Amino acid sequence: MNRQNNSVGIVETKTVRVVDAQSPLTLDCGRELSPIDVSYETYGRMNESGDNVVYICHALTGNAHVAGYNSPDDKKPGWWDDFVGPGKYIDTDKYFVVCSNFLGGCSGTTGPTSINPSNGEPYALNFPVYTIGDMVRVQKLFLEKIGVNHLLAVIGGSMGGMHALKWAIEYPDFMDAAVVVASTSRLSxxxxxxxxxGRNAILADRDFQDGKYTxxxxxxxxxxxxxxxxxxxxxxxxGMREKFGRELRTAQDYTYDFNPEFSVETYLNHQGQSFVERFDxxxxxxxTKAMDYFDLGREYGSLEAAFKKIKAKLLIVSFSSDWLFTPEQSVDMVNAVVANNKSVSYCNIESPYGHDAFLLEPDTLGPLIGGFLASSFESHVSPFDPESIDYADLQESAKRVRVDYEIIEDVIEPGSRVLDAGCGNGDLLYRLSRDKNASVEGIEVRQDLVIKCISKGIPVIHKDIENGLDCYRDKSFDYGVLSQTVQTLKEPEYVFRELLRVAKRVIVSxxxxxxxxxxxxxxxxxxxPVTPELPFEWYNxxxxxxxxxxDFEQFCSKIGVVIEKKVPLRGSSPSTIKPAPNFFAPQAIYLVRKD
Amino acid sequence: MNRQNNSVGIVETKTVRVVDAQSPLTLDCGRELSPIDVSYETYGRMNESGDNVVYICHALTGNAHVAGYNSPDDKKPGWWDDFVGPGKYIDTDKYFVVCSNFLGGCSGTTGPTSINPSNGEPYALNFPVYTIGDMVRVQKLFLEKIGVNHLLAVIGGSMGGMHALKWAIEYPDFMDAAVVVASTSRLSxxxxxxxxxGRNAILADRDFQDGKYTxxxxxxxxxxxxxxxxxxxxxxxxGMREKFGRELRTAQDYTYDFNPEFSVETYLNHQGQSFVERFDxxxxxxxTKAMDYFDLGREYGSLEAAFKKIKAKLLIVSFSSDWLFTPEQSVDMVNAVVANNKSVSYCNIESPYGHDAFLLEPDTLGPLIGGFLASSFESHVSPFDPESIDYADLQESAKRVRVDYEIIEDVIEPGSRVLDAGCGNGDLLYRLSRDKNASVEGIEVRQDLVIKCISKGIPVIHKDIENGLDCYRDKSFDYGVLSQTVQTLKEPEYVFRELLRVAKRVIVSxxxxxxxxxxxxxxxxxxxPVTPELPFEWYNxxxxxxxxxxDFEQFCSKIGVVIEKKVPLRGSSPSTIKPAPNFFAPQAIYLVRKD
Incomplete structure (x- = not known):
């Protein structure tokens, strides 16, 4: 499928009045505002049950024009055209996609450039200072105005991610899922x-004239x-090094004056100049003030308290080189969800593009969001596809054997909550979800496997279990699984103790x-030794x-762990071995719990 | 010793003319400049042989006032008073310490604020654009003017580090040592x-008036x-998070206007305002233009070619959280020195203080520079102190046993060049240097041990050998040592092959x-098993x-490695074991080479 050329075509930016002059909206700052118009675009069609609406929130300098072209002469498509269109990741053949310019923007929605009805002049600095919460309130009024009463998902990158978070917290029943990309719960x-x-530079400019410039x-x-x-x-x-290096724009040698001469200088100058033409x-x-004020922890008492309100399935995505809204800030959010004993999917995508990566990584971010959306749309995990088991993966890491799965499935009670530490491509969790009606969660360190899990509807957190399970509360899970992993860990004791803390019972093989x-x-x-179960040379x-x-049993006894079940195994057969297992069994599975 | 209270006392900033009106200096831009005055301070006294002079180069907004007070009313001492004074790390009882304001500064040395003799007005933008090279040329003229003809060391942090690098390259015989802290060979x-x-903000200010402001x-x-x-x-x-967080300066709640309200905003505003009072x-x-232009690779063809000229002992220091002049940039410099088959000491100090750490980490940076200076001053490694062997270190990491040292010493030919991969506190290298007149270098991952080595005069590079030895050329060393380390490595085969590449012979135990x-x-x-040689439980x-x-011998045979010598050993005795060593010897030492 060619995802790049399937455009939504020519689209029109429309405007609708969502707050009329007679009934003003009270903002967080205490001031009232009316009227409020909202400009927006839509792609695709709402289905009969109205359960296919995807609402996209744009970032600081974005606007409602997400995909396609506003006129045949447009040189560039909308800002997320790589993602949105027929057959694309956010498939307009399947979903009804909506985006609106936020309150206080300068692309059609009421803002500081709008005419103040009280004096017939632009508001300028008389516009009330608004918050992310105010913006989301207007977005909700807007959606209801155009007949949307439920969202399949709200999706936002950067500042749009703040909107998505606020949406999920304030209107938990309004949506099935929320996707928060390259965002944060509060600015550093x-x-x-x-x-x-940046604001200082604007305010210090003599031509600013207290905002009453022309x-x-x-x-x-x-x-x-x-x-x-x-x-x-x-x-x-x-990214800057790769894009510009220290290249000079034109001259061969230094010019010994103060004109821009490095490519990076002329690029930034150009960015600054062209921005002035399109932004207020x-x-x-x-x-920027609304972003600075955004602080969910402050607003709700704590980040954990804020996230307690969320009912939507949550996907959080960060980018490895984003130093504005860092991966650590996304991890803080993930931890706050987990602290509420809720599941969440998280992926930290490896990228050199910094914060801008949310616009520039369709090949990884696309499948991630697309798979997550699809699994949400189907309201349950995707149909099981035995072909999806990637035996190359399995053999490569030598972590999993199918016999494990069968015995682990036997052990686990139906309806349990299960954490698979090192869940690979999610097959065990998928089977437990399907066959045992288990509530499943995974942890996985490899990005490609994380994307596979999330596409299957398995909530998985992208992290290295060696860094501990701090975010999980004691006894959050009925079962923790550590399948063919303990011997590969740097700190097996630490990880094992952590898993015993967060799960009532642990299955180890x-x-x-x-x-x-x-x-x-x-x-x-x-x-x-080199055997089928230990197939490697000492050096690799x-x-x-x-x-x-x-060893394992002595260790359990030493740290106060009770062995509830012990299954010494032949290599690939599920038949157990009774006499002298420490001599005759090439591997073993245990069900244990902390005393 | 109380290092904080030992001040150099009241010092006077003096000025000396180093270029007179009759014989102007030609700058890199091609223009001539005269006269040039230089302001400077000195601390301590030059000794009779004149071999105790330490020259300190200051950073962008610094000046010649490094230590002590200019008047009894001064509230703050000089900018590096933690480091410079009697009994301090840069000990003014021992060294004659000099610092001068650089060319084009605004603290006494001729610069844009000086009077242009051709029209009697300040130079302003008529001052020629100067380079780091021009600054160093003036520094050399200045030192000769005050009677300094040789330096024990040139030391600089940040932009001062650029001066130190340029010094070491341009005047290789003028100094014994150079210390480059939190610096770079070129700006990213x-x-x-x-x-x-920043320059744009100045140039765009209407009050700039083409530089002819009052x-x-x-x-x-x-x-x-x-x-x-x-x-x-x-x-x-x-660092910002720890210092400011999202704290509001005064108000309890948001003010909903555009005045600075977060502590970090008011702090920056204050920094901006107070800077204006003291800087031009x-x-x-x-x-800033001189810094942007600085690019040793461009100037000398390659960084390697630039560093080929250096004869000084070199210490390069970076700080883990410095994102302006990053540790990676220091590593690039280290690699360029090593590519010339020269030794270098490098330490990446763990610090939360970012680039400013070069002013704020006396407890680690102090001993590092102090030890390096002292070992340079004594022109040879410090006297051996058996007490300095830290057996706690040894036992803790279980890496070293003394018997190793003795046998390794036996094996190594006098006058050899030796690389110890994982050199700990440097004792083996110290012994080889003392007893075998070996030219020694080390690699060590622990910061505290790196500082110990450097203080002993052992050149050591702070890095993890697991990341490879890329920087070293093939066969750079006569011997590589991997003592009680191979079994602790994640990728033993990779490290072993790397060592075989860079050393003609490798000693492994x-x-x-x-x-x-x-x-x-x-x-x-x-x-x-748990034995004296393998004293740990499986889980720790x-x-x-x-x-x-x-295993080892099969492995050598497989990868084409010739065993020249084999010493199977009893635990703590150097007596070797002859029959069936794979059965009877708890450990072994090998001397091997690539076929």
Whole structure:
């Protein structure tokens, strides 16, 4: 399927009045505002049951024009055309997609450039200072106005992610799912600092004239500087190096004056200048202030309390090189969801593009959002496809064997809550969800496998279990699974103890290092053993801690762990081994709990 | 010793003419400049042989006032008073310490604020654009003028580090050592971008008036904005979070206007405003331009070619959270030195203070520079102090046993070049340097051990050997040492091959996993072995790859490695074991080479 060329075609930006002059809206700052018009675009059609609406929230300098072209002469399509269209990740053949310019923007929705009905002049600095919450309130009025009473999903990147979060918290029953990309629950002081310097540059520009500038003569230099600062924060250091390096724009040698001469300088100058043509300085002040004020923890008492209200299925995505809204900030959100004993999907996409990656990574972000949307749309996990088991994956990491799955399935009670630590492509969790009606969650370190899980509707958190399970409360799960993983961990004791803390029972499987073939190999040959269960040479083995059945049982006894069930196993057969298992069994599965 | 209270006392900033009106200096831009005066301070006294002079180069907004007070009323001492004074790390009882304001500064040395003799007015933008090279040329003229003809060391942080690098390249015989802290061989495009935006803010300020502003009315807002941008880049995101968080300055609640209200905003505003009082906007343009132009690779063809000229002992220091002049940029410099087959010491100090850490980390940076200076001053490694062997370190990491040292010493030919991969506190290298006249270098991952090594005069690079030895050329060393380390590596094969590439011969020692006690433990007890050589439980062992003497020899044969010498060992005795060593020897040392 060619996703790039399937355009929604020519689309019209419409405007609708959502708050009329007679019944003003009271904003968070206490001031009233009316009338409020909202400009918007839609793609695709609402289905009969109205359960296919996807609402997209745009970022700081974005607008309602997400996809397609506003006229045949348009050179560029909408800002997320890679994602939205017929057959694309956010498939307009399937979904009814809506986007509106937010309150206080300068692309059609009422804002500082609109005419103040009380004096017939532009509001300018007389426009009330608005918040992300105010914007979302207007978005809800807007959606109801156009006949949308439920969302399949609200999706937003950067500042749009703040809208999506606020949506999910304030209107938990209005949507099935929420997708928060490259966003944060609150700006860091560094981000506030950059915003403040940008506002300073605008306010310090003599042509700002207290906001009462005209189109002919405005604070262009100040706004340009603000944009240049912003732009630096949207790219990564590495991305800039790859894009510009220290290349000079034209001259072969240094010019020894103060004209821009490095490519990166002329690029930023261009960004600043072209921004001035399409954006309003007053709006920039207001919007950055709304972002600075956004702080869910402050507003709801704590981030955990804020996220307690959410009912939507949640997908949080960050980008490895985003230093404006960092992966750590996304992890804070993930942890706050988990602290509420709720599931969440999270992926930190490896990318050199910094914050801008939410516009530039369709090949990873696309399948992630597309798969998540599809699994939400189907209201249940996708149909099981045995073909989806990727045996290459399995063999490569030598972590999983199918016999494990069968025995683990046997052990787990129906309707349980299960955490699979190192869940791979999610097949075990998928089977438990399907066959045991289990409520499942996974943790996985590999990005490609995380995307596979999320596409199947399995909630999975992209993280390394070696970093602990801090975010999970004690006894959050009925079962924790550590399948063929313990021997590959750097800190097996730590991870095992963590899993015993967060799950009432833990299922562990590992290769038995005291299997007779291993013993004989060392005894007679004097070499590190290579067997079907330990198939690696000493120098390239992912197995870095060797334990036997006896070792494991002594360890359990030492740390106060009760063994409820013990299944010594032959290699690939589920038949158990009774006599002298530490000698005869090449591997073993245990069901244990903390005393 | 109380390092904080030992001040150099009241010091006077003096001025000396180094270029007179009759014989102007030709700058890199081609223009001539005269006269040139330089302001400077000195602390301590030059000794008779004149070999105790330490020259300190200051950073962008610094000046010659490094230590002590200029008057009894001064509230703050000089900018590096923590480091410089009697009994301090840069000990003025021992060294004659000199610092001068650089060319084009605004603290006494000739610059844009000086009077242009051709018209009797300040130079302003008529001052020639100067480079780091021009500044260093003037520094050399200055030192010779005050009677300094040789330096023990040149030391600089940030932009001062650029001066130190340029010094070491241009005047290789003028100094014994050079210390480059939190610096770079060239600005990244991101750093150029920040500088460019700052200059834009100054140039766009209407009060700039083409640089012909007066003291009463200058581009204060533009310069303030430039300083605010700079200041953000000097702190780290984490440091800002710890210092300010999202705290509001005074109000309890948001004010819903555009006045600064977050603490970080008012702090930056204050920084911007107070900077305007002590710094000149034209100077800011010139100095940032000199930094942007600095690019040793461009100037000398390649960084490697630039560093080929250096004869000084080199210490390079970076800070983990410095995102302006990043650790990676320091590593690039380290690699360029190593590519010249020269030794270098490098430490990446863990710090939350970002770029500013070069002013704020006396407890780590102090001993590092102090130890390096002292070892350079004594012109040879410090006297050996057996007490300095930290057996706690040794036992903790279980990496080293003394018997290793003795046998390794036996094996190594006098006068050899030796690389110890994982050199710990440097004792082996110290012994080889003392007893075998070896030219030694180390690699170590732990910061505290790196500082110990450097204080002993052992050149050591702070890095994880697991990341490879890319920077070293093939066969750079006569011997590579991997002592009791191979079994603790994640990728032993990779590291071993790398060491075989960079060294003609490699000495490896490891615990023998096929020692009879180990075999019997597994055979009879069915448990992972615990012995004096393998003293850990399976779940907490740093030994993550087990190999036997036989395994190792098969491996050598497989990858074409010739065993020149083999010493199977008893635990703590140097007596070797002859028959069936794979059974009887608990450990072994090998001397091998690639076929």
């Amino acid at each position: 002081p560094q981000a506030i600092a950059f915003d403040a310097v 189109n002919d003569k405005g604070p262009e230099r100040g706004l340009g500087i603000a944009r240049m600062i912003g732009h630096i924060t949207y790219l990564s250091e590495k 300085a007053n709006c920039y002040l207001y919007i 590992f290769p038995n290092f005291a299997y007779w073939k291993v013993r004989l190999s060392l005894m007679l040959k004097g070499q590190a 083995s992912p197995n870095i801690h060797f334990l036997s059945i006896k | 495009p991101q750093a150029i971008a920040f500088d460019a935006v 003291n009463d009315k200058g581009p204060e807002r533009g310069l303030g904005i430039a300083r605010m941008i700079g200041h953000i880049t000097y702190l780290s995101e984490k 906007a034209n100077c800011y343009l010139y100095i 490891f615990p023998n996993f096929a020692y009879w006690k180990v075999r019997l433990s597994l055979m009879l007890k069915g448990q992972a 062992s740093p030994n993550i790859h087990f190999l036997s003497i036989k």
